[in-house]
Amino acid sequence: xxxxxxxxxxxxxxxxxxxxxxxxxxxxxxxxxxxxxxxxxxxxxxxxxxxxxxxxxxxxxxxxxxxxxxxxxxxxxxxxxxxxxxxxxxxxxxxxxxxxxxxxxxxxxxxxxxxxxxxxxxxxxxxxxxxxxxxxxxxxxxxxxxxxxxxxxxxxxxxxxxxxxxxxxxxxxxxxxxxxxxxxxxxxxxxxxxxxxxxxxxxxxxxxxxxxxxxxxxxxxxxxxxxxxxxxxxxxxxxxxxxxxxxxxxxxxxxxxxxxxxxxxxxxxxxx
Amino acid sequence: xxxxxxxxxxxxxxxxxxxxxxxxxxxxxxxxxxxxxxxxxxxxxxxxxxxxxxxxxxxxxxxxxxxxxxxxxxxxxxxxxxxxxxxxxxxxxxxxxxxxxxxxxxxxxxxxxxxxxxxxxxxxxxxxxxxxxxxxxxxxxxxxxxxxxxxxxxxxxxxxxxxxxxxxxxxxxxxxxxx
Numbered sequence: 001x002x003x004x005x006x007x008x009x010x011x012x013x014x015x016x017x018x019x020x021x022x023x024x025x026x027x028x029x030x031x032x033x034x035x036x037x038x039x040x041x042x043x044x045x046x047x048x049x050x051x052x053x054x055x056x057x058x059x060x061x062x063x064x065x066x067x068x069x070x071x072x073x074x075x076x077x078x079x080x081x082x083x084x085x086x087x088x089x090x091x092x093x094x095x096x097x098x099x100x101x102x103x104x105x106x107x108x109x110x111x112x113x114x115x116x117x118x119x120x121x122x123x124x125x126x127x128x129x130x131x132x133x134x135x136x137x138x139x140x141x142x143x144x145x146x147x148x149x150x151x152x153x154x155x156x157x158x159x160x161x162x163x164x165x166x167x168x169x170x171x172x173x174x175x176x177x178x179x180x181x182x183x184x185x186x187x188x189x190x191x192x193x194x195x196x197x198x199x200x201x202x203x204x205x206x207x208x209x210x211x212x213x214x215x216x217x218x219x220x221x222x223x224x225x226x227x228x229x230x231x232x233x234x235x236x237x238x239x240x241x242x243x244x245x246x247x248x249x250x251x252x253x254x255x256x257x258x259x260x261x262x263x264x265x266x267x268x269x270x271x272x
Numbered sequence: 273x274x275x276x277x278x279x280x281x282x283x284x285x286x287x288x289x290x291x292x293x294x295x296x297x298x299x300x301x302x303x304x305x306x307x308x309x310x311x312x313x314x315x316x317x318x319x320x321x322x323x324x325x326x327x328x329x330x331x332x333x334x335x336x337x338x339x340x341x342x343x344x345x346x347x348x349x350x351x352x353x354x355x356x357x358x359x360x361x362x363x364x365x366x367x368x369x370x371x372x373x374x375x376x377x378x379x380x381x382x383x384x385x386x387x388x389x390x391x392x393x394x395x396x397x398x399x400x401x402x403x404x405x406x407x408x409x410x411x412x413x414x415x416x417x418x419x420x421x422x423x424x425x426x427x428x429x430x431x432x433x434x435x436x437x438x439x440x441x442x443x444x445x446x447x448x449x450x451x
Contacts, residue, residue, distance in 0.1 A: 002287075006426060009419035017390050024386030 057115025
């Protein structure tokens with residue numbers, strides 16, 4: 001009997017701690033937000049100003065010789081304009097003046113450069129079945145910009161001193177290093193999730209069905225394309241399916257009504 | 273099992289030896305028993321980011337002191353045993369934290385936060401109860417932690433414990449009762 005009570009004590013002890021752990025995981029999500037302390041770290045302690053970021057963006061665009069192309073077919077140019085306008089008109093307060101660039105390249109890719117510069121490859125437009133899917137990708141990229149993921153990534157990879165040196169000096173070697181970092185490094189899973197969430201919220205406000213994001217992911221999965229690094233997360237990420245699921249399960253507010261983007265998408269694609 | 277009424281009189285049927293009472297425990301023994309708890313704090317503080325030194329120190333203290341008396345053995349064993357889960361939990365936290373830091377696939381999710389809370393609680397409880405036990409030990413008293421107290425008592429005061437303590441008779445008693 002005495003010895004049995006020792007093991008009963010052990011069960012109590014383990015049970016107590018397990019209850020605390022499991023209890024937290026199960027019950028904490030039910031606590032209303034206003035009662036929760038702020039767990040998030042202040043990640044903006046080290047950052048650079050919007051003006052400096054725009055300067056960086058200019059350096060990078062220049063390095064890649066990306067500019068607003070004038071010989072793009074009018075249908076493509078105006079098609080993208082319609083999509084981006086739909087999104088930007090619903091972007092409440094933003095520090096950036098967004099610029100969208102189309103690059104003639106068959107890779108299925110879109111990139112966010114510093115300073116609100118978003119680059120879309122023609123390969124991505126060709127792959128997309130609907131303008132809503134393009135809108136979902138653009139909204140995702142806007143999410144990266146709004147959360148300042150690009151700058152955070154640069155500072156994490158290169159250090160604030162390096163980034164400031166590029167901004168103030170503009171040395172060619174430094175710029176080369178910086179541009180390589182921009183295109184070669186990937187965002188973290190948290191950052192991707194934040195951008196996804198932002199994308200779905202912006203899509204909802206823009207009266208676009210947020211499931212367009214999932215539709216695009218699935219399209220890429222189905223096509224099983226050879227992806228550029230920047231879109232690698234869509235394919236290779238272990239939690240890719242959970243992201244598709246998150247998009248499919250995203251709950252739109254009451255009274256949401258999706259309004260199709262008024263575009264002849266086939267005509268846009270034909271013009272590419 | 274028959275209840276032992278007077279702890280000073282040995283109950284021959286009990287599988288356990290009678291407990292030493294405060295007036296039987298010399299000052300020196302009380303201090304060594306108290307030291308088992310207090311020494312952990314010093315070791316714990318000195319090895320905070322890498323919680324391994326405290327465990328080594330605890331094991332050394334235990335083996336150096338356990339033969340001095342059953343009272344010291346009990347307290348240093350309880351201190352050592354109760355430290356093990358806390359240390360393992362701290363290791364787990366450190367490992368989890370490093371994984372989050374170095375691998376993007378690990379995140380600060382609710383499982384991690386719940387674990388942090390459990391670990392903090394374990395450390396706080398360990399510190400509070402160790403202080404209480406240290407004070408009791410200094411007064412020559414027993415103090416039983418949940419689980420670890422009973423386990424240590426069972427290991428030290430059981431008649432099946434064959435460890436030979438300083439001052440206790442080593443050879444088997446020659447004079448035996450008639451029945």
